[in-house]
Amino acid sequence: MEEALILVALTLAATLRMATPLILCAMGGLFSERSGIIDVGLEGKMLMAAFFAAATASLTGSAWLGVLAAIAAAETLALLHGFACITHRGNQVVSGVAINILAAGLAVVLSTAWFQQGGQTPSLGESARLMPLFWPSAGDNILVYVALLSVPLTWWIIGRTRFGLRLRAVGEMPLAVDAAGISVAGLRYRAVLLCGFFTGLAGAYLSIAQNAGFSRDMTAGQGFIALAAIIFGKWRAFPAFGACLIFGLLDAIAIRLQGMRIPGVGEVPVQLIQALPYLLTMFLLAGFIGRAVAPKAVGIPYEKEH
Amino acid sequence: MTRNALPVWAEIVLLPLANIVLAFLAVGVIVVMIGVNPFEALKLLVLGALGSKESIGYTLYYATNFTFTGLAVAVAFHAGLFNIGGEGQAYIGGLGCGLAVLALDSILPGWLLIPIAIVAAALFGAAWAAVPAWHIVITTIMFNFVASALMVYLLVNVLIAPRSMTPQSRGFGVAGQLPSMPGSALNLSIVLAALCCVGVWVFLWRTPTGYALRTMGHNPDAALYAGTDLKRMTMLAMCLSGALAGFVGVNELLGVHHRIVLDFSAGYGFAGIAVALMGRNHPAGIALAALLFGALQQGGAELAFDIPGMTREMVVVIQGLIILFSGALVQLPRPWLQAVFARGR
Numbered sequence: 305m306e307e308a309l310i311l312v313a314l315t316l317a318a319t320l321r322m323a324t325p326l327i328l329c330a331m332g333g334l335f336s337e338r339s340g341i342i343d344v345g346l347e348g349k350m351l352m353a354a355f356f357a358a359a360t361a362s363l364t365g366s367a368w369l370g371v372l373a374a375i376a377a378a379e380t381l382a383l384l385h386g387f388a389c390i391t392h393r394g395n396q397v398v399s400g401v402a403i404n405i406l407a408a409g410l411a412v413v414l415s416t417a418w419f420q421q422g423g424q425t426p427s428l429g430e431s432a433r434l435m436p437l438f439w440p441s442a443g444d445n446i447l448v449y450v451a452l453l454s455v456p457l458t459w460w461i462i463g464r465t466r467f468g469l470r471l472r473a474v475g476e477m478p479l480a481v482d483a484a485g486i487s488v489a490g491l492r493y494r495a496v497l498l499c500g501f502f503t504g505l506a507g508a509y510l511s512i513a514q515n516a517g518f519s520r521d522m523t524a525g526q527g528f529i530a531l532a533a534i535i536f537g538k539w540r541a542f543p544a545f546g547a548c549l550i551f552g553l554l555d556a557i558a559i560r561l562q563g564m565r566i567p568g569v570g571e572v573p574v575q576l577i578q579a580l581p582y583l584l585t586m587f588l589l590a591g592f593i594g595r596a597v598a599p600k601a602v603g604i605p606y607e608k609e610h
Numbered sequence: 611m612t613r614n615a616l617p618v619w620a621e622i623v624l625l626p627l628a629n630i631v632l633a634f635l636a637v638g639v640i641v642v643m644i645g646v647n648p649f650e651a652l653k654l655l656v657l658g659a660l661g662s663k664e665s666i667g668y669t670l671y672y673a674t675n676f677t678f679t680g681l682a683v684a685v686a687f688h689a690g691l692f693n694i695g696g697e698g699q700a701y702i703g704g705l706g707c708g709l710a711v712l713a714l715d716s717i718l719p720g721w722l723l724i725p726i727a728i729v730a731a732a733l734f735g736a737a738w739a740a741v742p743a744w745h746i747v748i749t750t751i752m753f754n755f756v757a758s759a760l761m762v763y764l765l766v767n768v769l770i771a772p773r774s775m776t777p778q779s780r781g782f783g784v785a786g787q788l789p790s791m792p793g794s795a796l797n798l799s800i801v802l803a804a805l806c807c808v809g810v811w812v813f814l815w816r817t818p819t820g821y822a823l824r825t826m827g828h829n830p831d832a833a834l835y836a837g838t839d840l841k842r843m844t845m846l847a848m849c850l851s852g853a854l855a856g857f858v859g860v861n862e863l864l865g866v867h868h869r870i871v872l873d874f875s876a877g878y879g880f881a882g883i884a885v886a887l888m889g890r891n892h893p894a895g896i897a898l899a900a901l902l903f904g905a906l907q908q909g910g911a912e913l914a915f916d917i918p919g920m921t922r923e924m925v926v927v928i929q930g931l932i933i934l935f936s937g938a939l940v941q942l943p944r945p946w947l948q949a950v951f952a953r954g955r
Contacts, residue, residue, distance in 0.1 A: 344694075344751065384934075387939075388934065388938035388939050389938065392938070392939055392941055392942055393941070394937070394938035394939055394940065394941070395692075395937060395938055396938075397692055397694070398692075398883070398887070398933060398937035398938045399934065399937070399938030399939075401694060401880070401883060401933060401937075402930050402931075402933035402934035402937060402938055403930070403934075404880075404930075405880055405884075405926060405929055405930035405933060406927060406930030406931060406933075406934065407930070408923075408926055408930075409923045409924065409925070409926030409927035409928075409929070409930055410640070410923075410927050410930070412921055412923035412926075413640070413644065413920075413921055413923050413924050413927055414644065416919060416920070416921045416923075417644035417645065417919045417920070418644075420918070420919060423921065423923070525755050528751055528752065528755065531748065532748075532752065535748065573763050573767070575759035575760065575762050575763040576759070576763070578755075578759050579755065579756045579759040579760070582752035582753070582755050582756050583756065585748070585749075585752060586742065586749055586752060586753075
């Protein structure tokens with residue numbers, strides 16, 4: 305009995321550990337998407353943030369400076385996305401893809417040039433990392449709690465504040481917001497910056513909290529899983545949080561089942577479990593499990609009439 | 611509106627050129643940032659890409675892949691669709707052509723087997739693009755990850771060669787190998803790439819179906835009014851796109867590896883977006899852009915050897931910047947060019 309309890313506790317802790325970057329990314333993505341700006345560049349922003357967090361922490365020895373650098377890196381890419389999509393009304397998906405590819409290349413190029421370790425950063429000591437606060441075996445560093453707090457915060461900002469109301473309006477019908485004399489571009493820039501902030505935290509979590517340094521492609525598609533969680537949660541904070549937990553649980557199970565044989569089934573194909581978040585999202589989008597309703601103006605650049 | 615104030619030649623030649631110049635300026639800044647002399651790097655890059663017969667062969671071999679994925683993105687783009695799943699489609703296309711060869715290479719002669727394998731690559735690639743044809747942007751991305759999980763599973767558990775330690779299939783028989791240039795990876799697939807360029811051009815601009823496809827891309831309402839079945843046309847465009855991406859498998863597996871391996875498609879699908887954007891979605895432009903990207907890929911590999919602290923991921927950075935400046939920021943230099951022309955008048 306006690307063993308079973310421990311197993312459950314360990315699995316829950318692992319779920320939370322795996323879900324933390326997804327939650328942070330998904331909350332960031334929510335702000336952007338609810339304002340009408342598609343963000344397929346979550347992955348790239350998170351990767352760039354992970355690199356700058358580890359690089360800064362390794363050079364200065366300070367985890368907090370690492371977090372700041374991560375936020376700055378992600379915000380820079382977020383501003384680039386905003387510049388292309390809001391100011392120049394470029395294609396939002398193309399811009400996001402560009403940011404992903406740019407980040408994947410630049411992180412490796414810079415880390416090779418600065419650290420000469422084949423695209424990695426030097427391994428970080430404990431003082432340069434965010435360590436667990438209460439239970440060392442659970443890995444409950446501060447960013448895990450920040451991620452948990454970010455969900456009600458996002459819900460409150462989007463659903464209960466004046467800024468949130470305007471944000472939703474600008475994602476559904478920017479013309480109305482413009483007619484009310486509020487700047488569409490200004491609102492969308494703020495949304496994109498909020499997105500950068502959260503993806504920055506997610507990146508810092510990966511490289512200086514969960515792991516002890518940056519390694520190439522360390523985001524491994526988690527930005528896209530967060531995107532899937534947003535769709536799964538129908539662009540709402542708590543449902544998206546739930547989807548992140550489910551996907552985190554799948555990850556935790558996949559790690560636990562690696563190489564294990566289950567009686568009657570044989571070895572479980574771990575790859576199937578890893579592909580499940582994507583497959584589930586596909587089923588959802590195909591209309592098999594409910595319907596996903598995106599903000600009406602998402603993906604459409606706003607052109608002010610002269 | 612001042613949008614149309616540029617002469618046609620400036621629209622076709624000058625604006626794309628300005629975009630690429632901006633992208634390479636940004637590359638130059640990054641190269642300087644990591645402490646490398648950009649002109650020295652450029653010299654090494656050109657030498658690495660075109661300096662010898664072998665390096666030209668490699669450049670053309672890489673260009674073959676980029677042509678396939680560039681055309682794949684372009685065909686979808688003309689239909690108003692954004693296929694970001696070239697990566698997965700190329701991977702699964704390779705699976706198709708590999709399976710065909712593994713099944714038949716002891717029974718059939720090469721002249722019969724190779725065409726079958728090519729068709730299999732097209733069918734598998736098309737199938738991988740057809741399934742997610744309902745919400746293309748999100749689902750094609752996700753299918754890249756599904757493809758990668760599937761391939762790892764198949765190669766580790768099912769297709770792995772007996773007594774092999776690495777996850778790869780047994781080698782293809784001679785009948786399943788394309789003739790290639792000694793000392794380089796260039797092989798007959800480049801002929802297939804050239805044929806695809808011509809084929810795509812003929813299809814898009816010289817057939818009624820191609821016309822309907824482009825109409826849908828420009829104005830779905832008009833296409834609907836003209837009697838086009840939008841769902842079927844979307845499916846057709848995605849299948850063609852996936853089939854073209856699938857040919858990467860032909861070049862990589864039949865031409866070079868001669869077995870099914872992991873990650874042979876890595877990066878080509880995404881680079882196809884850059885190639886298509888740079889080539890303005892026209893086969894001639896795509897062929898040129900593919901040659902440039904092939905040269906970058908080959909030259910970049912050499913560069914990584916010659917300059918310590920430089921990696922071949924520099925090429926990925928260049929791809930990202932080209933997608934940014936030729937895609938999302940495509941209108942950025944327009945006001946500057948307009949100002950120049952206005953002054954000249």
